[in-house]
Amino acid sequence: MARVLVYYAHPGARYSRVNTRMAKAAEQIDDITFVDLYARYPRQVIDADAEQQLLRDHDVIVFQFPLFWYSTPSIIKEWQDLVLEQGFAYGKGGTELAGKTMMLAISAAGPEDAYTEAGYQHFSLRTFLTPLEQTARLCKMRFATPYVLYAALKAEEDTQIASHVDGYRRILTALRDDTLDLDAIEAAAPVLTCSSSLIPGDT
Amino acid sequence: MQDILILSFVFLVAGVIAVPIATRLGLGSVLGYLIAGIVISPLLGAFGVNVVSLQHFAEFGVVMMLFLVGLELEPKMLWQMRHRLVGLGGLQVALSTGVVMAAALALGQPWTVALAIGLVLSLSSTAIVLQTLQEKGLMKSDGGQGSFSVLLAQDIAVIPMLALVPLLAMPELIEALSHAADHVGDGHGGGDHGESFDFMGQFAAWQQALITVGAVGVVVVGGSVLTRPLFRFVAVTRLRELFTATALMIVIGIAALMTIVGLSPALGTFLAGVVLANSEYRHELESDIDPFKGLLLGLFFMTVGAGINFGLLGENLGSIIALTLALLLAKGAVLYFLGWMFKINGADRWLLTLGMAQAGEFAFVLLSFTVASAVIPKAIADQILLVVALSMLLTPALFILFDRVVAPRFAAGGDQDPDEIEHKGSVIIAGHGRFGGVINRMLRNSGHTTVVLDFSSAQLEMLRTFGFRAYFGDATRPDLLHTAGIQDAAMLVVAIDDREQITELVHYCTTNYPHVKIVARAMNRDHVYELYAAGCREIIRDTFDSSVRAGRSALQALGMHPYDAELFTRSFVNDDRTALVALAGLYDPDIPSAENEPYVEKAKELMAEQERALKGEKNSFHSRLDRGWTPPNIGEIEAENAS
Numbered sequence: 120m121a122r123v124l125v126y127y128a129h130p131g132a133r134y135s136r137v138n139t140r141m142a143k144a145a146e147q148i149d150d151i152t153f154v155d156l157y158a159r160y161p162r163q164v165i166d167a168d169a170e171q172q173l174l175r176d177h178d179v180i181v182f183q184f185p186l187f188w189y190s191t192p193s194i195i196k197e198w199q200d201l202v203l204e205q206g207f208a209y210g211k212g213g214t215e216l217a218g219k220t221m222m223l224a225i226s227a228a229g230p231e232d233a234y235t236e237a238g239y240q241h242f243s244l245r246t247f248l249t250p251l252e253q254t255a256r257l258c259k260m261r262f263a264t265p266y267v268l269y270a271a272l273k274a275e276e277d278t279q280i281a282s283h284v285d286g287y288r289r290i291l292t293a294l295r296d297d298t299l300d301l302d303a304i305e306a307a308a309p310v311l312t313c314s315s316s317l318i319p320g321d322t
Numbered sequence: 323m324q325d326i327l328i329l330s331f332v333f334l335v336a337g338v339i340a341v342p343i344a345t346r347l348g349l350g351s352v353l354g355y356l357i358a359g360i361v362i363s364p365l366l367g368a369f370g371v372n373v374v375s376l377q378h379f380a381e382f383g384v385v386m387m388l389f390l391v392g393l394e395l396e397p398k399m400l401w402q403m404r405h406r407l408v409g410l411g412g413l414q415v416a417l418s419t420g421v422v423m424a425a426a427l428a429l430g431q432p433w434t435v436a437l438a439i440g441l442v443l444s445l446s447s448t449a450i451v452l453q454t455l456q457e458k459g460l461m462k463s464d465g466g467q468g469s470f471s472v473l474l475a476q477d478i479a480v481i482p483m484l485a486l487v488p489l490l491a492m493p494e495l496i497e498a499l500s501h502a503a504d505h506v507g508d509g510h511g512g513g514d515h516g517e518s519f520d521f522m523g524q525f526a527a528w529q530q531a532l533i534t535v536g537a538v539g540v541v542v543v544g545g546s547v548l549t550r551p552l553f554r555f556v557a558v559t560r561l562r563e564l565f566t567a568t569a570l571m572i573v574i575g576i577a578a579l580m581t582i583v584g585l586s587p588a589l590g591t592f593l594a595g596v597v598l599a600n601s602e603y604r605h606e607l608e609s610d611i612d613p614f615k616g617l618l619l620g621l622f623f624m625t626v627g628a629g630i631n632f633g634l635l636g637e638n639l640g641s642i643i644a645l646t647l648a649l650l651l652a653k654g655a656v657l658y659f660l661g662w663m664f665k666i667n668g669a670d671r672w673l674l675t676l677g678m679a680q681a682g683e684f685a686f687v688l689l690s691f692t693v694a695s696a697v698i699p700k701a702i703a704d705q706i707l708l709v710v711a712l713s714m715l716l717t718p719a720l721f722i723l724f725d726r727v728v729a730p731r732f733a734a735g736g737d738q739d740p741d742e743i744e745h746k747g748s749v750i751i752a753g754h755g756r757f758g759g760v761i762n763r764m765l766r767n768s769g770h771t772t773v774v775l776d777f778s779s780a781q782l783e784m785l786r787t788f789g790f791r792a793y794f795g796d797a798t799r800p801d802l803l804h805t806a807g808i809q810d811a812a813m814l815v816v817a818i819d820d821r822e823q824i825t826e827l828v829h830y831c832t833t834n835y836p837h838v839k840i841v842a843r844a845m846n847r848d849h850v851y852e853l854y855a856a857g858c859r860e861i862i863r864d865t866f867d868s869s870v871r872a873g874r875s876a877l878q879a880l881g882m883h884p885y886d887a888e889l890f891t892r893s894f895v896n897d898d899r900t901a902l903v904a905l906a907g908l909y910d911p912d913i914p915s916a917e918n919e920p921y922v923e924k925a926k927e928l929m930a931e932q933e934r935a936l937k938g939e940k941n942s943f944h945s946r947l948d949r950g951w952t953p954p955n956i957g958e959i960e961a962e963n964a965s
Contacts (some may be wrong), residue, residue: 130950132883157885187951228953239959272953 123151123295124177128184128192130157137226137271137280138185144288151295152177156194163194170202175215179294183224189247199254208258217259223251224287226271245309263301266290267310286313293319329369336362337620350457352450353718355620359627366628377625381683383618384449385577386611388588391452392595393604400596403471410468410664411475417656418444434490438697439706441483442689443649445476447682449619450717465673468666472678477589480684484691491696537583541576541590545597553603553794569610602782605793609801630711634704642705646712654679669732676720680713748773749813750806752797752827754781757843757864758817773806798823800830808835816842825852832857847902851909870895897932904928
């Protein structure tokens, strides 16, 4: 059993079609910790000590958020600035996160082909995520392959969204049970989607 | 009765006219009073006023002044002064006495008379020096502190002097006195001391000592233990005059006690002042006693001016002036030497030298006492009296010399230490209830010095238990604000809970102390407009923020996402602020808002507009609550790229 912590961040939760459903699914999984960052810190004043303790108490840290301006919603940046302190997460004596895993669960408005050199976003999604990837590396954490839903605004409720939410549920459960083969996933593709056969089914 | 009224009127007129003129000319209030006294002296003569007895009455101003000085001086500070008190002060008295005595011997006086004259003239004028130092803000300077140590030591020295003087009595004078007993001692200060000696006379020496120590103990213990319950008892009435009466009762009571046991009343009240310096009633006592002190000292200075015997002065003009100048020179030399010895440097040494060179009001007391005790012949005493008065008259001129000539020279050097002013830059918090209390804690925690004023004894005692400095009093009283240091304060926080009083206080402060920042508590929106009109710019509605937070909690409890509740709240506060500004122009203090038609109309219009905006238009993703990231539209991008 791994201790899984899900950080969910969406400033406009009530307009969200994908993330709210994902968050609900995550909340219902037993023995994982779910944190709605905008609900816990509506004034965006983050308690760094409490968050650091939360990180110590978990092995896998999942950030679930919609991609805003090729990055995270602002509260996650604020969280990074305050919680990932020198001496805690990196630098001298900063080994508290070493060996843990960071995974992202992202919804992007653009379609998959937009995130190519020929597409209108011009860069691959992984390129946009390199700041987070390097953050994980500096903290001696494993940066797992991100779980992604492209074209999230146009996704069908009953089909695409439902299967994306279900894949998310299965990923979190597998992370908790140590049954997700991160190495195989990493070797397979730059991003993980719900259609991947490497996500274990329900047992 | 008629005489008293006319006499009071004469004194008041003289003071009211002369002092502002003198102040405007830069001569200081003391010289103004002295000149006023000289001007009215023929009138007083016509009324047959006994100027000397009036002067003894007015000397009570000195007693009050020392009480006030004591209030400013905590026991800790007094203890730090001890070396200067004994060394500087003691040496000043001893050396000045020696120098003057030597001069008197050289002029052919017998040694007893010479010693008595030396003692009389060694003392300086507490009234003039302290008044002037306070007026010029020099009390906390090194020179001011040195002067104060010397004055205090002199005050203590008066006690053994009074004991010593009778031993110097001359047999032939005693005989002469017994013939003219009716003329001497009536109404003179010596009479007072005679009485006190009578009371103490019935006891043996060790009993006297015991009584004296006991009296000082009564003052110290009574001051620290009894004042608080006494003021709490009086506070219930909320009558201002009763506080004044209590303060006067304390001061006069102590003075009376000290006189009975033969100690200096000034010293006794000074001691009481020191004991009360830490009390929360300090500022209240200060502002109650201060006007009496001022009036009595003014009267005292006028009697000094009026007491100059111009007939005698005219006859001996040359010698009196020569003696006065010699006295100033001799005492000044001693002071300058002591200033050097005690490392009082630069302008401060000159302040000590020039400021303390005169003879003082105690000389009047001691002179009449020496005459009554058959030590100095009356004729000589009269001339010395003139020297004393003249030296006092010249002191303001010496201070002017210091101001115009000495101080600028040393200021140019720039090696002066900045004066330490206790309350400078501090924050005055008026009202320490639930509103002001929080502000006080925040300011103190961030390192600011605060002076808290409150009208609730219970509240103050609670504060004291937690180690805060708080003072009793009604903050809307200008004199109390003044003693709390409003003129040097950085900020005034108005946290009292009476709407009219808040406005009044803000108005008073913006008018009289425009440099002091004000943060004021407003009771409602109309009050905000009122305070804005009164000149305040930091206006906080006292329950608005907490109500907004309660509203936010309610929304959250009803199921709204905390962040949405936060955004809604921010938007609500913004709208309220917009409305506040929009309605400000329509507010009319003379019409209640509900009856002010344009005001009501505009308010309704704003409310409707805001409701529309809050609910959002069709495209709710873009309502004003949700400004933020929107993904780019592929179609638009492609269309742009194509063109």
